Amino acid sequence: MGEAPALFVEDLLSENTNGFALKSKGSQTTTIVSDKTYLIGGTDDESTSTIEVQIFNRSTGQLIVPKVLGTKPKQCKGHSAVLLNEDRILIVKGDSSPDDCTWFLEVDTKFVRQQRESLETEVVAWSKGIRGEAEKPIVISGPSGVGKGTLIAKLMKEFPSMFGFSVSHTTRAPREKEKDGVHYHFTDRSVMEKAIKDGKFLEFAAVHGNLYGTSIEAVEVVADEGKRCILDIDVQGARSVRASTLEAIFIFICPPSFDELEKRLRERGTETEEQIQKRLRNAKTELEQGQSGGIFDHILVNNDLEACYESLKKLLGLEGIVSTTPKSLSELVDLPAVHSVSKIDQKILIICRPAEVDKASKQLFVLDVSALKGGAPGRTRGLNLYAVDTFANGVDGMKQL
Numbered sequence: 169m170g171e172a173p174a175l176f177v178e179d180l181l182s183e184n185t186n187g188f189a190l191k192s193k194g195s196q197t198t199t200i201v202s203d204k205t206y207l208i209g210g211t212d213d214e215s216t217s218t219i220e221v222q223i224f225n226r227s228t229g230q231l232i233v234p235k236v237l238g239t240k241p242k243q244c245k246g247h248s249a250v251l252l253n254e255d256r257i258l259i260v261k262g263d264s265s266p267d268d269c270t271w272f273l274e275v276d277t278k279f280v281r282q283q284r285e286s287l288e289t290e291v292v293a294w295s296k297g298i299r300g301e302a303e304k305p306i307v308i309s310g311p312s313g314v315g316k317g318t319l320i321a322k323l324m325k326e327f328p329s330m331f332g333f334s335v336s337h338t339t340r341a342p343r344e345k346e347k348d349g350v351h352y353h354f355t356d357r358s359v360m361e362k363a364i365k366d367g368k369f370l371e372f373a374a375v376h377g378n379l380y381g382t383s384i385e386a387v388e389v390v391a392d393e394g395k396r397c398i399l400d401i402d403v404q405g406a407r408s409v410r411a412s413t414l415e416a417i418f419i420f421i422c423p424p425s426f427d428e429l430e431k432r433l434r435e436r437g438t439e440t441e442e443q444i445q446k447r448l449r450n451a452k453t454e455l456e457q458g459q460s461g462g463i464f465d466h467i468l469v470n471n472d473l474e475a476c477y478e479s480l481k482k483l484l485g486l487e488g489i490v491s492t493t494p495k496s497l498s499e500l501v502d503l504p505a506v507h508s509v510s511k512i513d514q515k516i517l518i519i520c521r522p523a524e525v526d527k528a529s530k531q532l533f534v535l536d537v538s539a540l541k542g543g544a545p546g547r548t549r550g551l552n553l554y555a556v557d558t559f560a561n562g563v564d565g566m567k568q569l
């Protein structure tokens with residue numbers, strides 16, 4: 169936290185109009201949201217490779233660096249900023265790959281308000297914009313040994329381009345065939361506790377004597393691959409995700425009987441007798457909570473593995489579907505570094521400056537934000553970006569937008 173030189177801040181503020189941010193200092197934009205001015209990008213620190221955020225509080229006259237949650241966007245040659253609905257700022261990056269040009273800086277969404285309260289500091293959160301209707305993440309829960317991992321492995325094998333696994337962090341030791349970064353991020357407790365304190369986790373819980381948690385990044389990485397995220401987490405974690413702003417589908421897997429659950433745990437042969445006893449004790453509570461309503465949308469009994477897998481596929485609308493490749497982004501447009509933005513209702517017009525027209529594929533782009541879904545933690549879905557052929561449509565064509 170530090171005081172801003174008065175002149176500098178006045179310069180920035182004088183360039184603002186009606187909540188729209190204009191270019192101010194190098195690649196920095198300023199956006200006013202009630203009594204705060206968000207200064208985005210363009211810090212003097214050349215070592216910074218990500219877009220930085222500072223907040224000038226006009227009531228107190230202080231310039232602060234907030235805690236920034238979510239993966240930060242990479243610096244680019246130029247960006248524009250538009251305030252949307254008083255709770256998030258849309259950042260349009262120029263000279264960026266088509267799947268990296270729209271980002272949201274959430275400044276007062278439900279997630280940000282929750283985090284501000286729990287971390288007791290000023291918070292903002294980045295969420296990347298994703299084109300189209302990406303599907304909701306899937307939370308799979310159930311007692312240890314019921315077959316969650318087995319079912320998820322089958323799904324990922326049959327539909328490798330459709331689903332991605334959220335790699336959790338855990339403080340437990342790796343099993344013989346487990347790989348760091350693939351099955352789990354195996355982590356020291358102190359490191360994980362610090363990351364939790366820093367707001368890096370969507371959820372975490374003490375499970376069977378160890379700490380487990382889903383980082384925000386683990387979910388974002390999967391969304392960035394254009395895949396649907398699968399979380400394998402315990403009931404406490406499912407409850408936390410249910411209470412969070414992440415919209416997901418919650419599935420609870422039950423064993424056909426308690427004896428069968430014990431048999432599977434023993435036959436897996438990965439735990440000591442003491443650990444098996446602990447997992448079975450916890451299973452009783454998990455089975456009660458999982459089936460008592462309020463958390464899960466669907467309950468599946470994993471008796472016969474193939475039958476349960478077919479039910480899972482049916483529930484996810486995958487019956488008769490053959491694995492597809494991820495949606496191609498090749499048809500998407502390249503935005504120029506120098507552009508201006510204006511907002512008409514829920515449509516953002518991105519206008520290429522004359523000097524850049526030759527470099528850009530089109531002169532005018534429209535970003536439709538009327539159907540936004542999701543947001544931090546995770547990605548903001550439902551964006552629609554398209555180029556408008558102004559020469560063909562002329563002024564009339566633009567009016568129709």
Ligand SMILES: Nc1ncnc2c1ncn2[C@@H]1O[C@H](COP(=O)(O)OP(=O)(O)OP(=O)(O)O)[C@@H](O)[C@H]1O
Nearest residue numbers: 311312313314315316317318432436470471472473
């Ligand atoms: N329907 C089934 N019938 C018989 N055995 C099964 C069935 N489903 C899974 N198994 C076996 O049960 C054992 C436990 O399965 P799995 O490791 O997938 O459970 P899990 O729910 O992921 O456990 P954990 O929560 O401890 O990670 C494995 O050896 C697996 O092969």
Ligand SMILES: Nc1nc2c(ncn2[C@@H]2O[C@H](COP(=O)(O)O)[C@@H](O)[C@H]2O)c(=O)[nH]1
Nearest residue numbers: 312336372373375380381382400401402405
């Ligand atoms: N709350 C969370 N629970 C998690 C997470 N990752 C895994 N788990 C659950 O832990 C138990 C035990 O797993 P194991 O690999 O040690 O057998 C199991 O029920 C998992 O679902 C997490 O990130 N958060």
